[in-house]
Amino acid sequence: xxxxxxxxxxxxxxxxxxxxxxxxxxxxxxxxxxxxxxxxxxxxxxxxxxxxxxxxxxxxxxxxxxxxxxxxxxxxxxxxxxxxxxxxxxxxxxxxxxxxxxxxxxxxxxxxxxxxxxxxxxxxxxxxxxxxxxxxxxxxxxxxxxxxxxxxxxxxxxxxxxxxxxxxxxxxxxxxxxxxxxxxxxxxxxxxxxxxxxxxxxxxxxxxxxxxxxxxxxxxxxxxxxxxxxxxxxxxxxxxxxxxxxxxxxxxxxxxxxxxxxxxxxxxxxxxxxxxxxxxxxxxxxxxxxxxxxxxxxxxxxxxxxxxxxxxx
Amino acid sequence: xxxxxxxxxxxxxxxxxxxxxxxxxxxxxxxxxxxxxxxxxxxxxxxxxxxxxxxxxxxxxxxxxxxxxxxxxxxxxxxxxxxxxxxxxxxxxxxxxxxxxxxxxxxxxxxxxxxxxxxxxxxxxxxxxxxxxxxxxxxxxxxxxxxxxxxxxxxxxxxxxxxxxxxxxxxxxxxxxxxxxxxxxxxxxxxxxxxxxxxxxxxxxxxxxxxxxxxxxxxxxxxxxxxxxxxxxxxxxxxxxxxxxxxxxxxxxxxxxxxxxxxxxxxxxxxxxxxxxxxxxxxxxxxxxxxxxxxxx
Numbered sequence: 001x002x003x004x005x006x007x008x009x010x011x012x013x014x015x016x017x018x019x020x021x022x023x024x025x026x027x028x029x030x031x032x033x034x035x036x037x038x039x040x041x042x043x044x045x046x047x048x049x050x051x052x053x054x055x056x057x058x059x060x061x062x063x064x065x066x067x068x069x070x071x072x073x074x075x076x077x078x079x080x081x082x083x084x085x086x087x088x089x090x091x092x093x094x095x096x097x098x099x100x101x102x103x104x105x106x107x108x109x110x111x112x113x114x115x116x117x118x119x120x121x122x123x124x125x126x127x128x129x130x131x132x133x134x135x136x137x138x139x140x141x142x143x144x145x146x147x148x149x150x151x152x153x154x155x156x157x158x159x160x161x162x163x164x165x166x167x168x169x170x171x172x173x174x175x176x177x178x179x180x181x182x183x184x185x186x187x188x189x190x191x192x193x194x195x196x197x198x199x200x201x202x203x204x205x206x207x208x209x210x211x212x213x214x215x216x217x218x219x220x221x222x223x224x225x226x227x228x229x230x231x232x233x234x235x236x237x238x239x240x241x242x243x244x245x246x247x248x249x250x251x252x253x254x255x256x257x258x259x260x261x262x263x264x265x266x267x268x269x270x271x272x273x274x275x276x277x278x279x280x281x282x283x284x285x286x287x288x289x290x291x292x293x294x295x296x297x298x299x300x301x302x303x304x305x306x307x308x309x310x311x312x313x
Numbered sequence: 314x315x316x317x318x319x320x321x322x323x324x325x326x327x328x329x330x331x332x333x334x335x336x337x338x339x340x341x342x343x344x345x346x347x348x349x350x351x352x353x354x355x356x357x358x359x360x361x362x363x364x365x366x367x368x369x370x371x372x373x374x375x376x377x378x379x380x381x382x383x384x385x386x387x388x389x390x391x392x393x394x395x396x397x398x399x400x401x402x403x404x405x406x407x408x409x410x411x412x413x414x415x416x417x418x419x420x421x422x423x424x425x426x427x428x429x430x431x432x433x434x435x436x437x438x439x440x441x442x443x444x445x446x447x448x449x450x451x452x453x454x455x456x457x458x459x460x461x462x463x464x465x466x467x468x469x470x471x472x473x474x475x476x477x478x479x480x481x482x483x484x485x486x487x488x489x490x491x492x493x494x495x496x497x498x499x500x501x502x503x504x505x506x507x508x509x510x511x512x513x514x515x516x517x518x519x520x521x522x523x524x525x526x527x528x529x530x531x532x533x534x535x536x537x538x539x540x541x542x543x544x545x546x547x548x549x550x551x552x553x554x555x556x557x558x559x560x561x562x563x564x565x566x567x568x569x570x571x572x573x574x575x576x577x578x579x580x581x582x583x584x585x586x587x588x589x590x591x592x593x594x595x596x597x598x599x600x601x602x603x604x605x606x607x608x609x610x
Contacts, residue, residue, distance in 0.1 A: 248456075
């Protein structure tokens, strides 16, 4: 197992290097001189030259790339044009908000999705199954902002149960939770649909296997069969789907943070794009992509815990 | 089910011995009520988009300030926005942009993705390594993030939104085609054509490509839905097409600041997106069932 982790980790390195290289190249393709974009058209030639030197833009591209790589390894992506603070400290400051939202979203999605999927599978072809499968199918087709808008209009503007914007008072746990509820549910419903569909088909497949029939025929109670013999093995593809839906979830955080005006990495990215704060955009995009690689790695490792048949060699 | 190994042909299915693949698929789709409902829905939406100037009750860009933010009524079925523009007319015209982006971007992404996938899967070796690394790298970006980054470079207008969303779908097509080619490449008939002297390119185009067409068509249907959502997300964030042009996502974005007073501005185009994407997804599922006999239980 340890050697598998090491090997899997090593195979992620080329993707990691590829991702940060792609971000570097794409950011250099932005038309126009970044220094002029920042200072405006009326800037003097001297001030443009000074800023170019400060940003390292007067160096050859390969040297710029090398400095960039060194910066990535040491966590130094440069200074934000908008806030004049190190871009990575902005990412670190806002990460807890986005991480909380993402974890809450996936928790809501997994809880609702697995419950709905298991119920639909155990009551196959019943009215309940049709309703659950119907909701899951429509849910997949809904953009996150649509779900968010419906929740916002219903539970915030009309019923007044939840606040509509912001992340709440940092010193009050209950206030933060009230602010987290709607964005997390919006993200959760979006993931729930896919998780429910996968859970349903996975549980159905396991229910049809011989060893489940054996467990039934030796008189084990249905509850114990479901919990002990069916649920655990049927979670393997579900974990894959939860892992894959992290990409969707990251895109979802950009949307929900914008809709609910919450601080976080998604909003940081959008605000930085609007402000043409390219060092910040570069760092934020790279951070998102690298987290995605790490999450996929963790998902791969989670299989081993769930399925002893999987041999890592 | 026998004789359908690798899911690449239905010709050995005893029911369908004398029909072409296309005829089999059409016959199976016609027996599927969900597929028919979805297809009719898509035709109606596409028809409304194509004939938007004749179907829309009003000019989508004509402001009418006295009637601003008025709710759904006999005159304005979907209400009006903050400039008093008719939301129904804007939604119908928005369909043109959203559908065009969906279809053209997927055609673009599929064309390049298929070529890359064929190359990587069939040629193998170093070409495969380079293409696979590129695919892995692009897939390491969440779809919205990749499209957003490309929009930053290209700038926002319809052509660039198509380019950005199209490029974002290339790795998905390339990966699926590569996988399909790897399984088809080792089938006996492909070995046989090579033994008969067919050269690489001819084998790929005449013998391998037709057998990976089914997964490509199914994927294109489902990815059209994904790109429509992607474009809507870009529009919602303000990076889609620019005014006066409007897509479903940008209309939702227009209504965002007025959600408390006038939710209809955002809600109706959101419904249009959901219905279109739902129809495309379900039709894609039906198409997959019709094209892949292994999945028919």
